[in-house]
Amino acid sequence: MIxxxxxxxxxxxxLSSGRVNALDVEFLGExxxxxxxxxxxxxxxxxxxGAGRVFSAGVDxxxxxxxxxxxxxxxxxxxxxxxxAVFSYPGPTVAAINGAAIAGGCVLACACDWxxxxxxxxxxxxxxxxxxxxxVAALEVMRYxxxxxxxxxxxxxxxxxxxxxxxxxxxxxxxxxxLMEAAMAEASDLSGIPAQAYRHTKSQLRAAALERIxxxxxxxxxxxxxxxxxxxxxxIADYVERLRRR
Numbered sequence: 001m002i003x004x005x006x007x008x009x010x011x012x013x014x015l016s017s018g019r020v021n022a023l024d025v026e027f028l029g030e031x032x033x034x035x036x037x038x039x040x041x042x043x044x045x046x047x048x049x050g051a052g053r054v055f056s057a058g059v060d061x062x063x064x065x066x067x068x069x070x071x072x073x074x075x076x077x078x079x080x081x082x083x084x085a086v087f088s089y090p091g092p093t094v095a096a097i098n099g100a101a102i103a104g105g106c107v108l109a110c111a112c113d114w115x116x117x118x119x120x121x122x123x124x125x126x127x128x129x130x131x132x133x134x135x136v137a138a139l140e141v142m143r144y145x146x147x148x149x150x151x152x153x154x155x156x157x158x159x160x161x162x163x164x165x166x167x168x169x170x171x172x173x174x175x176x177x178x179l180m181e182a183a184m185a186e187a188s189d190l191s192g193i194p195a196q197a198y199r200h201t202k203s204q205l206r207a208a209a210l211e212r213i214x215x216x217x218x219x220x221x222x223x224x225x226x227x228x229x230x231x232x233x234x235x236i237a238d239y240v241e242r243l244r245r246r
Contacts, residue, residue: 001015001016001017001026001027001030001031002014002015002016002027002030002031002034003016003051004034004038007184008188009044009045009188009191010044010045010046010047010184010187010188010191011038011044011045011046011047012046012047012049012184013034013038013046013047013048013049014049014050014051015027015031015048015049015050015051015055015056016050016051018060019052019054020052020054020056020057020100021050021051021052021054021055021056021057021105022056022057022058022059022060023056023058023059023060023079023082023104023105023108024059024060024063024075025063025071025074025075025078028075028078028079028081028082029078029081029082031082031085031086031108032078032081032082032085035082035085035086035089036085038089038091039085039089039090039091042091042195043089043090043091043195043199044091044191045091045092045093045094045187045188045190045191046089046091046092046093046094046187047093047094047095047096047180047183047184047187048086048093048094048095048096048108048109048112049095049096049097049098049179049180049183050098050099050101050105052099053098053099054098054099054100054105055095055096055097055098055099055100055101055105055108055109055121056100056101056102056104056105056108056109057100057102057103057105058102058103058104058105058106058126059075059079059103059104061130061236061239061240062240063075064227064233064236065233065236065237065240068228068233069227069228069229069233072224072227072228073224073227073228075227076135076220076223076224076227077220077224079104079107079135079137079138080135080136080137080138080213080216080220081137082108083107083108083111083135083137083138083141084137084210084213084214086108086111086112087111087137087140087141087144087206087209087210087213088206088210090195090198090199090202090203091191091195091198091199092113092114092187092190092191092193092198093111093112093113093114094112094113094114094115094116094183094186094187094190095108095109095110095112095114095115095116095183096116096179096180096182096183097109097115097116097117097118097121097123097171097179098118098121098179098180099118099120099121099122100121100122100123100159101117101121101122101123101124101170102122102123102124102126102159103124103125103126103127103130104138106123106124106125106126106142106170107125107138107141107142109123109170109171110141110142110144110145110146110169110170111141111145113190113202114172114186114190115145115170115171115172115173116171116172116173116174116175116179116182116183116186117162117165117166117170117171117173117174117175117179118174118175118179119161119162119174119175119176120161121161121165121171122159122160122161123159123160123161123165123170123171124153124157124158124159124160124170125142125153125154125157126157126158126159127154127157128154128155128156128157129157129239130235130236130239131231131232131235131236131239132226132227132232132236133222133223133226133227134154134223135216135220135223136212136213136216136219136220136223137213137216139154140209140210140212140213140216141209142154143209144206144209145169145170146168146169146170147169149167149168149169152168153168153169153170162174
């Protein structure tokens, strides 16, 4: 589900999981392992993108409906592990947002250092509109990326494109032509920075957010309870049904 290709000094990680690169427990585990392995191997510059025409449409809600609370307990932990692994990766990371990056897909993109988006890519954290709470890692990633616009993005649950996404910290730049070429150029440039200086500076910048993530066990326990509650499960099922009717 994670394809890794070496292109010079850069590694390209392509999300390849079904039609919309939806996140489930198995996919998230593979993603976490991939980032941890790349970190152990030296922290080369990474470009993260989605196979096909979607970056990632977020959590596989059909699995949530089918699996109930037993599944969501595992899912919340898997989401937290994956987002922390990406956010704490020591080397440069560039998200090439080639299509929709929604909910968990948006958090995954925002965990990267630099975010380039195609003009028609929809980006947004829709969790509250689905009826679920944010794991601590997801919320801290979004708070770090969006800064003063975090409340608007997280409490509004809307999707943005182009300059609107850039204004809210969801993307740094919109690329009109050849997104992957631009992402590779950005990653190659960042890979030329001395690794120790990049790693240390990134660690300092993200230290407070990572401290809150690693101290968030009590909050994540509440998040798992919310995800597994009957009313949340029904809200998710209703949301999935509305999507089917569109």
